Amino acid sequence: MPRITVKxxxxxxxxxxxxxxxxVHFLRDRxxxxxxxxxxxxxxxxxxxxxxxxxxxxxxxxxxxxxxxSEIVTIEGLASDGxxxxxxxxxxxxxxxxxxxxxxxxxxxxIDLLNDDPDPSDEAIRQGLEGNLCRCxxxxxxxxxxxxGAEEMGVTSR
Amino acid sequence: xxxxxxDYSRPSSLEEALAVxxxxxxxxxxxxxxxxxxxLLRLRLAYPTTLIDIGRVAELRGIADHxxxxxxxxxxxxxxxxRSPVVNEHCPLVALATATVAxxxxxxRGTFGGSLAHADPAxxxxxxxxxxxxDLVVRSSSGERVIPAADFFVDYLEPALExxxxxxxxxxxxxxxGWGFHxxxxxxxxxxxxxxxxxxxxxxxxxxxxxxRIALTNMGPTPIxxxxxxxxxxGAAADRNGAxxxxxxxxxxxxxxxxxxxxxxxxxAHLSRVLTHRALLAACAV
Ligand SMILES: Cc1cc2nc3c(=O)[nH]c(=O)nc-3n(C[C@H](O)[C@H](O)[C@H](O)COP(=O)(O)OP(=O)(O)OC[C@H]3O[C@@H](n4cnc5c(N)ncnc54)[C@H](O)[C@@H]3O)c2cc1C
Ligand code: FES
Ligand code: FES
Numbered sequence: 230m231p232r233i234t235v236k237x238x239x240x241x242x243x244x245x246x247x248x249x250x251x252x253v254h255f256l257r258d259r260x261x262x263x264x265x266x267x268x269x270x271x272x273x274x275x276x277x278x279x280x281x282x283x284x285x286x287x288x289x290x291x292x293x294x295x296x297x298x299s300e301i302v303t304i305e306g307l308a309s310d311g312x313x314x315x316x317x318x319x320x321x322x323x324x325x326x327x328x329x330x331x332x333x334x335x336x337x338x339x340i341d342l343l344n345d346d347p348d349p350s351d352e353a354i355r356q357g358l359e360g361n362l363c364r365c366x367x368x369x370x371x372x373x374x375x376x377x378g379a380e381e382m383g384v385t386s387r
Numbered sequence: 388x389x390x391x392x393x394d395y396s397r398p399s400s401l402e403e404a405l406a407v408x409x410x411x412x413x414x415x416x417x418x419x420x421x422x423x424x425x426x427l428l429r430l431r432l433a434y435p436t437t438l439i440d441i442g443r444v445a446e447l448r449g450i451a452d453h454x455x456x457x458x459x460x461x462x463x464x465x466x467x468x469x470r471s472p473v474v475n476e477h478c479p480l481v482a483l484a485t486a487t488v489a490x491x492x493x494x495x496r497g498t499f500g501g502s503l504a505h506a507d508p509a510x511x512x513x514x515x516x517x518x519x520x521x522d523l524v525v526r527s528s529s530g531e532r533v534i535p536a537a538d539f540f541v542d543y544l545e546p547a548l549e550x551x552x553x554x555x556x557x558x559x560x561x562x563x564x565g566w567g568f569h570x571x572x573x574x575x576x577x578x579x580x581x582x583x584x585x586x587x588x589x590x591x592x593x594x595x596x597x598x599x600r601i602a603l604t605n606m607g608p609t610p611i612x613x614x615x616x617x618x619x620x621x622g623a624a625a626d627r628n629g630a631x632x633x634x635x636x637x638x639x640x641x642x643x644x645x646x647x648x649x650x651x652x653x654x655x656a657h658l659s660r661v662l663t664h665r666a667l668l669a670a671c672a673v
Contacts, residue, residue: 231395248395248438251429270388272426273578278492284466285492290425294395295418295442341491360490362577 233297237262238306246293252286253277255293256303264305264333268362275361278334278341279303285341287360304333307340316340319378320371327365335361339375348379390428394437401446401553404439405528409551411437417553418442419462419501422493447500447555450474458524460556461500465489468499477561480519480568480588484511487572489579500554503539506546506609509580511572513540514610518586518602522558527551533558543608565590565597569669571662572604575649581605582650583658585613585638587666589625596623596631596671606642606659615640616663625671635664 230245237260246255256262256279267289268276277288280302288301307314313321316336326332335358342349342357349357354375355368363371396411398404408415416435418424419442427433441447447462450471457477459468468474468485475482488494488502488511502512503523516523516536523534525548536557539547548554572584584604590597599620601613615637623630644655 247392249390249392249428251389251425254389270429272422272493275490275492281495284495286496287492289429290422290493291496292395292418292421292425292440294397295421295440297397338492357491359579360492 231294231297233294235293235296235298236300238301238303244293248292248294250293251289252279252281252291252293252296252301253288255296256288256301262303262305265303266330266333268330268334273360273362274331274334275338275358276331276334278337278361280337280341283341283344285338302337304336307336314340315381316375316378319374319381323370323374323377325366325370325374331361331363331365335363335371339378342375343379343382347383349375351376388429388431390425391431391434393428393435395440396437397440397443399443399445401444401526401555404441404444404553405526405551407439408553409528411439413550415439417504419504420464420496420498422489422497423501423505423507441553447553452477453558456522456558456560458556458558459499461498461504461554463499463556465494465497465499465502466491469494478519478559480515480570480586481512481559483568484515484570484572484584484586487511487570487574487579487581487584500556503557504546504548504554506540506542506544508540508543508607508609509605510610511570511581511584511586511604514584514586514602514604515570516557517610517612518588518600519559519562520600521560524555524558525552526555527553531555537612540609562588562590565592567591567670567672569666571666571669573658573662583644583655583662585659585662585666587663587670589620589667589670591625591671594625596620596625596667599667599670601638601663601666603638603642603659603663606639606644606655608643608645611642613638613640613642613659613663620667626673627668631667631671632664635660635667638663
């Protein structure tokens with residue numbers, strides 16, 4: 230069985246994995262990081278989105294062996310010292326979730342989008358989050374939250 | 388779902404990858420970005436014995452300007468293609484179409500070569516390869532061969548790759564001044580896959596169309612050139628007075644559009660005419 234070394238939310242793990250293990254199963258079942266949900270079996274919904282070496286990926290569509298030597302950030306790794314990430318706070322404050330199933334993926338996809346476009350228009354947010362589906366909110370509050378998160382992240386990084 | 392078991396190998400050079408692929412037998416498969424292959428494995432629609440992960444083969448990745456053409460390495464991700472200044476300057480049709488592929492997360496993993504090698508007629512890049520007459524460069528342990536895009540897409544999900552062959556990349560001819568480009572795609576909002584797509588490259592001179600190359604996405608088991616439109620549009624006035632619309636009426640000639648839950652064949656035929664007209668207008672910048 231191949232052995233992989235992967236850093237997840239700042240902790241380095243060395244694990245033997247079957248090649249067919251999907252990254253999302255590795256995170257949830259092996260590491261117990263159930264903050265990353267599985268929403269579909271078709272790579273369509275984006276709820277399983279994590280950052281891999283700083284870029285959004287659908288963790289149901291990556292093998293754990295492909296993540297060898299990489300750094301993964303899940304929703305569980307965003308808060309620091311008990312303080313929520315500005316994007317988490319913005320989702321809370323703008324009421325950008327109802328059932329919350331899509332939220333981890335939405336937040337990570339939003340952070341990834343801001344890496345390329347720190348001050349996106351509403352249209353750019355809608356385009357940038359096209360791989361993440363929400364069945365509850367109708368998206369309007371999500372777009373508002375991403376704008377607010379962008380503003381706050383701009384403030385914090387300045 | 389969890390894929391069926393397979394052996395996994397991760398070569399670090401092309402030479403090693405070709406050797407492993409040669410030894411692994413016909414049931415082995417190359418794994419590129421996995422954005423088409425992993426969904427198939429998960430649904431157990433494919434049962435390869437071995438996956439050969441070419442994700443760490445550095446020589447398959449990157450974009451190079453070779454004067455009269457641009458070489459795009461097979462393992463270059465969609466994301467890298469969209470952001471490449473060389474691609475945007477010299478092969479804008481590739482950049483335009485790639486930007487419509489899937490979503491950001493899929494574009495971070497999915498590759499240029501994987502999209503071509505998968506030979507999905509609903510994929511956006513096969514029709515672009517056909518419209519631009521790309522040359523696809525293929526290697527096996529016995530050497531290299533070059534396959535014109537016109538010969539590469541043999542049938543539904545069937546590229547002209549022999550067992551033991553890896554697609555190394557594509558030579559994309561630079562089309563000189565006077566050419567305009569557009570990729571027009573109709574899709575459902577929550578799903579990026581084209582119901583129908585049209586890749587158009589048009590050379591104008593003195594207000595008329597001197598030459599046009601048009602290829603259709605998802606209008607048959609393979610991407611297909613709209614040859615009837617290409618012939619009809621030659622010499623047409625490049626304006627909004629109707630000549631482009633008339634030529635676009637030929638778009639469904641010789642096609643064999645599929646019917647599925649998104650669209651019936653006759654609706655796809657209708658879309659191909661409307662979208663070809665739009666693509667011609669945009670490529671002519673009128
Ligand atoms: C949700 C979703 C939406 C999508 N939407 C679109 C869309 O709108 N338009 C579109 O065009 N595509 C779309 N795709 C597909 C995407 O573009 C994939 O990236 C692409 O089809 C395959 O590239 P890959 O690198 O992931 O290849 P893989 O999945 O790794 O491989 C695909 C096939 O090609 C073979 N292969 C790959 N590379 C090579 C090589 N170098 N040599 C020989 N064989 C090779 C593999 O063995 C396999 O059979 C979508 C995918 C998903 C999951
Ligand atoms: S669970 Fe990964 S995209 Fe839906
Ligand atoms: S909040 Fe329920 S799916 Fe988005």
